[in-house]
Amino acid sequence: MELHDVWFVLIAVLWIGYFFLEGFDFGIGVLTKLLARDRKERRVLINTIGPVWDGNEVWLLSAGGATFAAFPEWYATLFSGFYLPLLLILVCLIVRGVAFEYRAKRPEENWQRNWENAIFWTSLIPAVLWGVAFGNIVRGVKIDAQMEYVGSVADLLNPYALLGGLVTLALFTFHGTVFAGLKTVGEIRARARKLALVLGPVTAVLALGFLLWTQYGHGDGASLVALIVAVVALVGAIGAVGAGREGWSFMLSGVTIVAAVAMLFLTLFPNVMPSSLNEAWNLTVTNASSTPYTLKIMTWCAAIATPLVMLYQGWTYWVFRKRIGTQHIADA
Template identity: 65%
Template sequence: MELTTVWFILIGVLWAGYFLLEGFDFGVGILLPVLGRDDRSRRLAINTIGPVWDANEVWVLVAGGATFAAFPEWYATLFSGFFLPLLLILVALIVRGLAFEYRGKRSSAAWKRGWDLAIFWGSLIPAILWGVAFANILRGVPLDANHEYAGGFFNLLNPYALLGGLTTLALFTLHGAVFLALKTDGPMRTEAGRLAARLALVTVPIAAAFLIWTGIANLDGFGIALSVLAALSLTGAVLLTRSRREGWAFAATGATIVLAVAALFVTLFPNVMPSTIDTANSLTVGNASSTPYTLTVMTWVAAAFTPIVLLYQGWTYWVFRKRLKLSDIPT
């Protein structure tokens, strides 16, 4: 297997890991006004992701860095053409990170409400815009002969991309609700489980519409097979949330996210950014990649350090595996 293909797969794995882990962070933030009836319950929800949210964000930094190093043409075109939505995502993530750190610095109710809103919007905006961005990458964008983006911001707001944004929003919100049911005990666990069961019924038709549209538009056999598996996994999540089997339900929503990302990258290959103007203008793993020497060095570095990072993050989740309840939150 060529190193360009290896790094395309690795970047897909990084994005799948990011959406799997950061997806429930987004979901918890989006649900904060719904399940956080008072300050203690909001603190309980925030504390479920408190030890891990910043480590989860590392995945997107590594994915961006790997793209820059392995496929510089892809990185340049993506970050210039998608500058505004990516800037909005960055600002939202920064504001959300500040909210986690500063919310408890003062006891003022108004102060906390302001930062709670920052957590909500800092979760909602990326949850939508990541779906819009990746749907556009899969659909294709106007690229000229120099592989430069030739469209405007509103070209990105097409119906397919907006449905993609709605799909990621619904899926991450469901993922977050299931995570809260898994990580809490008492009233929060009960309420999150009930909400997850209702959200699942909304998520299924939205995700099904997006997967069907994607399958019809691309007709990639392997991609369609992965999409079908994602749909089956999401259906399983519906049944599991209704029976309050939180661990298996979380595994099912996580599998749905991973399979959906896998379907996207499989369908995209060998392109990394198709052109809607002329297929000859498309960026591929071949014309967008770095030199073989660069990819070789990157491969050795990744082989050495990736297991260490995975072991450390796995250990973090093991340490903080205990369920939380309101009695754990001081008054």
């Protein structure tokens, strides 16, 4: 296996890790409106991700940095062609981080409500836009012979990509609902379980439609295996919720995300960004990659740094593993 193939796999792993972790993170943000009934319950939900949300975003930074260094042509075309949606995602992530930090800085109800509204919208919008972005990457976009995107923002709003956005929103919200049931106690935990049983079938229908569409248009044997794993895991997650097994449900909803994102990357390879104008203009792991020397240096750096980051993040989740409820929240 060539180093550019290795780095395609590593970037896929980074995106899988990001969607697995930030998926329930975004889901919790959406649930501040769907699940919580008052300020105290919203604080419970926010506190379930309070110690970890910023660490989850490290995976996005790593994925973006790795793409820039390993596949500069991919990075340049992606960020120029998808400039507006990616800028909107960036703005949402910035405002979201500020909202987490500033929400509790003042006791006034209006102050906290406004920041909680910001958390909701800046969780929902990226959850949709990531699905739209990856849907377009898999489907192919207007790339010319100079490896430049020549389409418009309107070209990105096609039915396949929009369905991808609905799938990521539904899947992340379901993942967050399961996480809320895993991390809370009392009435909010019971309501999270009921909501998961409602969201689960809706998510399954949307995900099945999108993955079948992907398989029909771009898939092969390997992607079909990933599709089956994703669907079986999602059905298992719904069943585990019904049985009151939050740990198993969270694990299986995570497997769903892992398998679904892996399927998208399997349908891409050896392309990194197909051209809808001419297959000869596709960006591939070969023509979009850095020099072998650059990839070699990056591989050594990643081999040293990645295990340390994963150990630290795993330790963080272990330290903050206990459930919380409204009884743990002091009255404002």
